[in-house]
Amino acid sequence: MKKLLLLTICLLMLTGCQQTKNKRVELNQNAGQILPISALAIDKKDNLYQMTIESIRQDSLDGEVSPAYFTVKAENFSDLFYNADMMLASRLYLSHASIIIVSENIAKFDIDNLVNSLIERPDARLTLRIAVAENSTPDEILQTPSVTDGIPGMALSSLLEKRTKDQTFLDFPMFRILDYRLDGRDIALPVLTLSDDGHVSPKSSIIISSDGGVKYA
Amino acid sequence: MAEIKFTTSLEHNVQVLKDIFKNDNTFITRMAKNKNGLTCAVCFFDGMVNNLAINQSIIRPIVSCYENKVTAETLAETIIQINDSIVQPDLNKMLSAMMYGDTVILTEGEDKPVVVNTKGFSVRSSSEPDNERVLRGPREGFTEAFMINLSMIRRRLNDTRLKFSFSRMATHSQTAVCLCYLEGVTDEKLVKEIKKRLDSIELDGILDANYIAECIRDEQNSPFPTLGTTERPDVVVAKLLEGRVAIITDGTPVVLTAPCILQECIQANDDYYLPVMQASLARIIRSCGIMLSIIIPALYVALLYYHAELLPTRMLLALAAAQKGVPLPPLWEIFTLLIVFEILKEAGTRTPGVIGSTMSIVGGLVLGQSAVSARLISAPAVIIVAIAAVTGLAAPKLQNAALYLRFILLICSALFGLYGLVLGLSSVLLHLCALHSCSMPYLLNLLSRVNAHTEDRDMRISWRKMKNKRFIAGRSKK
Amino acid sequence: MRDTLFPRWQGAFLAVFLLADGLYLETSPKDIFSFLISTIIFALITFIYLKLLAYFNIRDFEALCLKVPSFIGKPLLFIVGLIAVFVLILSGIRLSKFWQITAFPAIPQYLSMLVLFFVAWRAGRRGRTAVAMWAYPSAYLCIFIIVISLFITISDSTPEYAMNLPKYFNFGISTRFLYLIPALLLCTQTENLSTTKHCTTGVIIGGLGLTLIALRAYLVLGLACSKLPYPCFSAAGVFSVGDFLQRGEVIFACSIVLCEAVRSSLMLTLAITCFRSAIPALRKFKR
Numbered sequence: 012m013k014k015l016l017l018l019t020i021c022l023l024m025l026t027g028c029q030q031t032k033n034k035r036v037e038l039n040q041n042a043g044q045i046l047p048i049s050a051l052a053i054d055k056k057d058n059l060y061q062m063t064i065e066s067i068r069q070d071s072l073d074g075e076v077s078p079a080y081f082t083v084k085a086e087n088f089s090d091l092f093y094n095a096d097m098m099l100a101s102r103l104y105l106s107h108a109s110i111i112i113v114s115e116n117i118a119k120f121d122i123d124n125l126v127n128s129l130i131e132r133p134d135a136r137l138t139l140r141i142a143v144a145e146n147s148t149p150d151e152i153l154q155t156p157s158v159t160d161g162i163p164g165m166a167l168s169s170l171l172e173k174r175t176k177d178q179t180f181l182d183f184p185m186f187r188i189l190d191y192r193l194d195g196r197d198i199a200l201p202v203l204t205l206s207d208d209g210h211v212s213p214k215s216s217i218i219i220s221s222d223g224g225v226k227y228a
Numbered sequence: 229m230a231e232i233k234f235t236t237s238l239e240h241n242v243q244v245l246k247d248i249f250k251n252d253n254t255f256i257t258r259m260a261k262n263k264n265g266l267t268c269a270v271c272f273f274d275g276m277v278n279n280l281a282i283n284q285s286i287i288r289p290i291v292s293c294y295e296n297k298v299t300a301e302t303l304a305e306t307i308i309q310i311n312d313s314i315v316q317p318d319l320n321k322m323l324s325a326m327m328y329g330d331t332v333i334l335t336e337g338e339d340k341p342v343v344v345n346t347k348g349f350s351v352r353s354s355s356e357p358d359n360e361r362v363l364r365g366p367r368e369g370f371t372e373a374f375m376i377n378l379s380m381i382r383r384r385l386n387d388t389r390l391k392f393s394f395s396r397m398a399t400h401s402q403t404a405v406c407l408c409y410l411e412g413v414t415d416e417k418l419v420k421e422i423k424k425r426l427d428s429i430e431l432d433g434i435l436d437a438n439y440i441a442e443c444i445r446d447e448q449n450s451p452f453p454t455l456g457t458t459e460r461p462d463v464v465v466a467k468l469l470e471g472r473v474a475i476i477t478d479g480t481p482v483v484l485t486a487p488c489i490l491q492e493c494i495q496a497n498d499d500y501y502l503p504v505m506q507a508s509l510a511r512i513i514r515s516c517g518i519m520l521s522i523i524i525p526a527l528y529v530a531l532l533y534y535h536a537e538l539l540p541t542r543m544l545l546a547l548a549a550a551q552k553g554v555p556l557p558p559l560w561e562i563f564t565l566l567i568v569f570e571i572l573k574e575a576g577t578r579t580p581g582v583i584g585s586t587m588s589i590v591g592g593l594v595l596g597q598s599a600v601s602a603r604l605i606s607a608p609a610v611i612i613v614a615i616a617a618v619t620g621l622a623a624p625k626l627q628n629a630a631l632y633l634r635f636i637l638l639i640c641s642a643l644f645g646l647y648g649l650v651l652g653l654s655s656v657l658l659h660l661c662a663l664h665s666c667s668m669p670y671l672l673n674l675l676s677r678v679n680a681h682t683e684d685r686d687m688r689i690s691w692r693k694m695k696n697k698r699f700i701a702g703r704s705k706k
Numbered sequence: 707m708r709d710t711l712f713p714r715w716q717g718a719f720l721a722v723f724l725l726a727d728g729l730y731l732e733t734s735p736k737d738i739f740s741f742l743i744s745t746i747i748f749a750l751i752t753f754i755y756l757k758l759l760a761y762f763n764i765r766d767f768e769a770l771c772l773k774v775p776s777f778i779g780k781p782l783l784f785i786v787g788l789i790a791v792f793v794l795i796l797s798g799i800r801l802s803k804f805w806q807i808t809a810f811p812a813i814p815q816y817l818s819m820l821v822l823f824f825v826a827w828r829a830g831r832r833g834r835t836a837v838a839m840w841a842y843p844s845a846y847l848c849i850f851i852i853v854i855s856l857f858i859t860i861s862d863s864t865p866e867y868a869m870n871l872p873k874y875f876n877f878g879i880s881t882r883f884l885y886l887i888p889a890l891l892l893c894t895q896t897e898n899l900s901t902t903k904h905c906t907t908g909v910i911i912g913g914l915g916l917t918l919i920a921l922r923a924y925l926v927l928g929l930a931c932s933k934l935p936y937p938c939f940s941a942a943g944v945f946s947v948g949d950f951l952q953r954g955e956v957i958f959a960c961s962i963v964l965c966e967a968v969r970s971s972l973m974l975t976l977a978i979t980c981f982r983s984a985i986p987a988l989r990k991f992k993r
Binding site: 127130136137138189190193194 | 809927929952
Binding site: 045047049067068069070071072074076104106107134136165 | 536537541542544545546548549550552607
């Protein structure tokens with residue numbers, strides 16, 4: 012009897028996938044079937060959100076790690092992630108994403124929606140940092156090659172990490188943004204811009220108050 | 229055993245024995261007569277006896293004596309010139325003694341035989357047991373010869389309180405089994421309990437200690453050993469000093485010790501022969517080894533299937549890259565590799581030394597390497613299974629448990645990730661909590677800090693300090 | 707030793723029983739204070755209950771019920787049995803829901819509940835000695851993980867929240883602690899092995915553990931707690947050791963899940979003990 016029960020449980024778990032609430036979730040997906048994302052860039056154009064996703068891939072154990080970019084559009088953030096998920100043969104995996112670059116408009120008016128849709132996803136980490144692009148679009152910033160790392164997204168995230176540690180920027184990971192916004196306090200996001208030689212450089216912080224007002228510090 | 233009866237007629241008695249062993253050509257009856265008409269029959273089995281002793285200490289005194297009629301007692305006490313010679317009225321005991329290399333002497337006018345110890349069969353000389361090698365320390369190992377084994381224990385323990393209690397077991401093989409303990413140190417209840425269990429054995433033959441072990445051990449279904457086994461006399465003596473009993477079986481170098489608790493499984497005899505710092509470190513490393521061996525495959529599967537977020541990005545990418553083009557998913561890969569490893573191990577155990585090492589090179593190195601390059605399996609899976617296999621060798625007494633637990637935990641973590649692994653491990657702990665060996669909790673000294681002997685547990689204290697703190701099974705701490 | 711319930715083991719199972727709540731705690735400052743006050747109150751209750759048992763020379767709750775007239779004792783045992791089953795089911799529901807939201811969205815809730823009940827059954831049928839023995843190392847492991855987890859997230863906390871905490875002080879009692887009462891009924895008290903000290907310590911450790919877990923979540927996440935389904939769980943994951951062990955909340959959760967398994971086993975043991983004492987017909991079934 013006990014064996015039968017165990018067998019049933021095993022069989023139930025080892026099979027297939029299940030459709031839950033419009034989110035595609037598959038069982039027993041191993042590391043080979045997920046697509047790790049290192050960074051995202053979100054912009055708004057013609058009333059549509061546009062998200063450029065930097066995924067990372069490595070084809071063989073001793074092969075090079077290289078970034079790959081693709082772009083999706085949707086009317087809201089949840090749909091953006093859903094569309095991105097539907098585009099891929101693998102699962103969009105945000106766990107390793109540590110930076111999102113947004114345009115100033117989104118930072119001003121849509122930051123709450125963005126954060127809310129991110130915390131709905133169990134795979135997005137709470138320590139994700141949001142940076143604001145200045146003088147160029149977020150995806151330009153994201154796709155600019157870095158001198159330190161082959162993956163621009165990862166280079167940007169280490170850059171922010173380092174500048175936060177030396178207190179150039181205030182420490183505002185996603186959970187703190189959420190906390191401050193709910194408290195009605197101002198938040199400070201790092202600003203990234205393209206330098207004259209075509210590399211990304213950190214600039215100042217942008218302080219966003221709860222009513223959408225901004226000032227640069 | 230056959231019902232036999234002797235009379236005062238020598239001819240009849242000899243015929244009775246000849247009838248019993250009628251198709252057995254190793255049975256020899258030598259009639260010895262002296263000048264005055266004394267006739268004795270000397271019966272023995274060829275190959276089992278010391279011929280020189282029979283010729284010089286039995287036949288020569290009989291032939292050269294002057295009596296014409298002697299009683300069995302006189303024969304045993306004055307004529308036969310061998311230290312161990314007795315009159316044995318119990319004919320069944322006589323038969324089994326004869327079949328074990330003793331010589332039976334029958335004489336005219338007596339219905340009681342004389343049994344003389346003339347055992348002289350060849351035995352293997354003592355050597356260091358292969359599976360219990362030490363870096364430093366005694367290298368003697370038990371052999372298949374019963375009495376020699378007992379002598380090895382007696383030689384190390386010159387104490388009048390050392391007791392050897394004999395019995396014969398199994399209907400056909402009538403194997404000699406000896407219960408050995410140190411009176412006054414071993415708990416009397418334990419001795420009684422083991423005797424009771426030994427008496428309840430109903431087998432037709434006992435060829436190895438495991439026959440007995442399976443009949444008397446607690447929790448037959450547990451993969452953890454609840455009876456200790458060793459082939460080394462020094463280990464047996466150490467266990468006796470700790471208040472345990474030893475069961476020595478004839479015909480096998482393996483000696484059982486009871487009770488056996490978990491802490492013994494990570495102890496090795498080296499621990500006591502090497503300097504204390506080195507020994508304690510080795511013991512900790514051994515415990516880590518066995519834990520790693522059990523957990524590593526399950527952890528790999530759990531991380532890869534459910535908790536990829538815990539892995540560094542580049543490591544995840546490398547693992548994912550290794551998976552590309554490989555036919556089996558990681559779980560089945562690990563499963564298959566673990567099974568293949570067990571098959572290789574099993575094959576290696578049964579093959580002769582020279583072929584064995586060749587096979588491990590071909591099986592392990594060449595096959596593994598080519599299978600990875602041919603993308604039949606992924607390199608990380610090979611590494612994981614190799615780590616599990618090698619670390620598992622650290623505690624040989626727990627290898628069987630490790631084999632089972634590896635697979636069980638693998639299934640747990642495949643079903644419920646790290647949560648499954650933790651619940652699986654805690655179920656193992658629960659099993660250990662409920663396990664007993666001869667009424668002694670298996671986790672003794674490990675769980676409760678009250679009354680626990682911690683001196684020789686995870687770390688060993690030096691012998692100088694150990695003096696009065698030694699762990700004695702069945703006795704609580706002073 | 708076979709049937710002895712050592713005091714430390716009992717202290718451990720009380721601590722583990724409380725810590726099992728660690729994933730689902732409310733994290734407002736008011737709740738944090740209520741946890742702290744409940745800890746003190748329930749430590750006192752434990753102390754008084756065990757002292758009374760010792761005073762009247764009663765071994766445990768079961769013995770107490772057998773001493774009073776059976777028309778009171780038996781229904782009481784039966785009711786306690788039902789409460790134990792209720793707490794067990796509650797544990798099953800909340801854990802399966804947690805798993806569904808955070809880790810295994812596709813595994814049906816009833817299946818993960820079954821897994822918990824299976825572990826609880828494996829342990830619970832062996833009786834409280836085995837469960838208590840099992841709780842002891844589990845408690846050490848869990849407390850070790852929780853302490854490490856608390857320690858490494860200190861740097862991510864917001865100090866000003868800590869400064870403002872005293873403002874929210876109030877005298878509330880957390881209903882979570884009420885469930886401790888059935889666990890308390892499993893404690894034994896004898897002259898040889900007095901359990902008062904260890905059980906009270908167990909409750910204090912468990913209660914303080916809960917308070918600290920909730921406090922950590924509040925100090926780290928602040929108001930964001932209200933937006934997250936399991937703030938205490940999420941707060942454990944904000945640290946990182948280099949690039950490795952990022953999002954280690956699952957390790958923290960594992961230790962709490964282990965507590966939950968012990969808690970369920972304890973409740974199953976209580977239910978079995980109570981029903982067997984209350985309904986004599988059940989005694990013929992082997993454990």
